[in-house]
Amino acid sequence: MTQKLYGLLIFLSLISQAFAQTPPPPTPNLQKFIDDRLAAGESRIVIPPGRYHTIPQKNVHLRLENLKDIELIADGVELVCTETTRALNIHQCQNLTLQGLTIDYDPLPFTQGTITHISDDRLTHDITLSSGYPTNGKILAHKYEIYRNDTRTLRFGSYHGCEVLRISPNKLRITKPQRWKNKGAEQVGDPIVIECLQAKKGHLPHAISLKDSKNVTLSSVTLFSSPMFGFIENDCSKTTYLKCRVDRRPLSNDLKKRASARLRSLNADAFHSYNAPIGPRYLQCSAQFQGDDCIAINSEFHLILNHQQNNLRVLARRHMNLQKGDPVMFLDDRGIPHPLTTIKNIQPHHPLTDPEKQWIQTLPLSQKFKSSMRSTFLVTLDAPRPLPKDSLIYATNKMAEGFQIIDGSFAQTRSRGLLIQANNGIIKNNKINACHAESIKVAPEFWWLAAGPVNQLVIANNEISNSAREAIQITSHGAKRTDISPPGTHNAITISNNTILDSPPPHIYATSTAELTLKNNRAKKNGNHIPPVLEIKRCSGVSVDGKPFPPQL
The missing domain is CATH 2.40.10 (Thrombin, subunit H)
Structure with a gap:
């Protein structure tokens, strides 16, 4: 073969390879990239833009754990989870910032x-x-x-x-x-x-899980799908969610060709916070088309099985979040709060007895908890408290003190827009549209053992439209929902300058509150201004547009 002919064959071979359909190069190992730079001592890590398909290790696709004073820049980075289990763990971190990450699943959950x-x-x-x-x-x-x-x-x-x-x-x-x-x-x-x-070696719920962390900032993080909650935090303080977004992915840039665009974003709540000593801040965040609440913030009730003097036998909701020295309050089966006291000691107690198991099955609780609650504790208080058997106990120092939901957009959910069981918070300048339950609900929930009554809350300058139930509901009930809790269950709530559009009456429903202030709230129906419809029961110290409202006891 002549050299000229040989060269021509080589050239034709290269042309053929160039036009051949070859598989894409392997996705870089995102976990290794981050770990290598952490090991090199870098505190500001810029991840190269691109799409990273990841395989979970121990049911988690990516881990950021035990980090302090680290900034991760992930602008233009997409994490594609190849199994429907946890996308990202952020556990035991302090002063961590994660910016720009997008998360999706293939296969979808x-x-x-x-x-x-x-x-x-x-x-x-x-x-x-x-x-x-x-x-x-x-x-x-x-x-x-x-x-x-x-x-x-x-x-x-x-x-x-x-x-x-x-x-x-x-x-x-x-x-x-x-x-x-x-x-x-x-x-x-x-x-x-x-x-x-679809998870080969087991399933962990939720896309992004934060746990035991302080001062974490998630900035411009986008979730297009999740096997359960989108963002969940447990026992965290001062988390900031800035411009984080939950939405269904458009067909035009989906991961694969589909016959129709997605109907759902996530399978459950968009944002959920449990047991935060200092509450999260949701700033300019948005959520829509997920399978449950847009934002839920709460602590946890635990069930009192019995008591003798100042000793309580307590069944934990999940893990026990009560500790020695915690200030605690109680809500009895009629929805009546009992005074603050302090835990003097707490220790594991003997397993549930058969009569206790049978009794738990009779309670108006989610079957999820009836089946899973097993851990019992002996809680010693600093003073005796006469309480009914099925009263609830919760720590008042884990009620998301000072939380904020500001300048957000929340829409198109089968459930609530904002579900609040937290203290000293502010909800302002948000747009909430098309919730199939209450747009803003403030209430402890026996069914979910979600604590608790609220002190100091401002709901201001929000636009609420097309709510299927009350635009704003403040309430508390006993276990069987037959008793409305008395005034003073909630305290010091201000609802002002909100606009409620095309939503059913009552536009604002409030019970069980002492010092309730309503001012300059407006309503419209079909573009026409109408007086907002108020329904107020068992409240005291009520003011409506500067005028005292008769006590509803």
């Missing part, structure tokens, strides 16, 4: 399709899954959601407790509980979405 048949009793739906959405994985009917075909917004909040049968890889049969017999406005042709999980 949900699948979606179209209703092709509805049974005569309206209980059973046949579903054809849409091209490009998961057909494998474990399908869970925690939140079966049905959307309108024209607006792609929720037709109904969601159905719970459904049964799912796979007819074929891309066909499902979903049966609603009997209580929905001959009920429901869904139609053939409506698009649906339902949870679908």
